[in-house]
Amino acid sequence: MKQREKILLAFKAAFPSTLPILTGFLFLGSAYGIFMNSLGFHPIYAILMSFLIFAGSMEFVAAHLLLTAFNPINAAFLTLMMNARHLFYGLSMLDKYKGTGKKKGYLIFGLCDESFAINSTAAIPKNIDKGWFMFFVTLLNHFYWVLGATIGGLFGTFIHFQTKGLDFVMTALFVVIFLDQWMKEKKHHSSIIGLGTSLLCLIIFGTEQFILPAMAFILCILTIMNTSTKRREVMKQ
Numbered sequence: 001m002k003q004r005e006k007i008l009l010a011f012k013a014a015f016p017s018t019l020p021i022l023t024g025f026l027f028l029g030s031a032y033g034i035f036m037n038s039l040g041f042h043p044i045y046a047i048l049m050s051f052l053i054f055a056g057s058m059e060f061v062a063a064h065l066l067l068t069a070f071n072p073i074n075a076a077f078l079t080l081m082m083n084a085r086h087l088f089y090g091l092s093m094l095d096k097y098k099g100t101g102k103k104k105g106y107l108i109f110g111l112c113d114e115s116f117a118i119n120s121t122a123a124i125p126k127n128i129d130k131g132w133f134m135f136f137v138t139l140l141n142h143f144y145w146v147l148g149a150t151i152g153g154l155f156g157t158f159i160h161f162q163t164k165g166l167d168f169v170m171t172a173l174f175v176v177i178f179l180d181q182w183m184k185e186k187k188h189h190s191s192i193i194g195l196g197t198s199l200l201c202l203i204i205f206g207t208e209q210f211i212l213p214a215m216a217f218i219l220c221i222l223t224i225m226n227t228s229t230k231r232r233e234v235m236k237q
Contacts, residue, residue: 006129006132007129007132009127009128009129010128010129010132010133010135010136011132011136013124013125013128013133014132014133014134014136014137014140015136015140017118017122017137018118018137018140018141018144020176020180021114021118021140021141021144022140022144024114025114025141025144025145025147025148026144026147026148026151027148028056028148029050029144029145029146029147029148029149029150029151029152030148030149030151030152031148031152032046032050032056032059032060032148032149032152033046033047033050033148033149033150033151033152033153033154033156034152034153034156035060035063035152036049036063036149036152036153036156037152037153037156037157038156039063039067041063041066041153043150043153043154043156044153045066045153046149046150046152046153047146047149047150047153049062049063049149050145050146050148050149050150051142051146054109054110054112054142054145055079055082055083055112056112056145057082058079058082058083061078061082062075065078084212085113085211085212085215086111088215088216088218088219089111089113089116090108090111091219092120092219093107093111093116093119093120096119096120096130096134097134099130099131100130100131100134100135101131103131103132103134103135106135106138106139107134107135107138110138110139110141110142111138112141112142112145114141115134115137115138115141118137118141119133119134119137119138121184122137123184178191189225190222193218193221193222194218197214197217197218197221198210198214198218200214201213201214201217202214
């Protein structure tokens with residue numbers, strides 16, 4: 001198979017899986033562009049920040065940081081705390097990203113919640129190149145976010161509506177992704193562990209601080225389960 005055909009097949013396979021993200025990112029990205037516009041920023045700020053930072057929640061916070069006294073240490077610490085969950089995403093994607101070549105750098109840069117949700121669970125057909133599939137999932141999601149921010153930034157001055165609650169679009173999006181993966185799974189062990197652990201950490205740590213402990217516990221439990229499974233397979237052999 002020629003390289004061009006391989007890339008085209010990967011794009012065709014990746015695009016449908018990103019359509020739910022398109023809907024969510026257009027709404028939320030537009031809200032971000034409108035938000036930046038309301039703070040008095042030129043549309044180019046929303047466009048460049050969405051393209052170069054590509055960290056939704058942090059981009060909203062960065063808008064406020066640009067309006068206050070410059071404090072790089074505070075900004076760096078805040079960014080680390082808000083995006084620390086990507087440490088766990090990155091660890092769990094080490095095996096997935098093996099053999100992706102030069103695409104690996106962009107896959108790491110573009111690793112967002114939505115791309116992780118798709119790439120970590122997607123059942124990629126054997127005739128589809130894994131690296132190119134994950135690349136296009138990441139690229140398309142990145143494009144959707146930039147497109148939404150561009151629309152909001154350029155036309156924000158002409159749009160006047162109540163944006164309160166619009167961020168719930170992302171919550172709904174994750175629910176849809178979760179239900180889709182649940183229906184595809186033959187066994188729901190990992191999903192149940194994720195739900196149960198998150199609920200327990202929510203009760204213990206509260207709504208503001210439960211995410212990182214929950215992800216740490218989920219990672220540990222799944223790692224132990226994976227190690228045990230491999231040991232049993234080796235013993236059977």
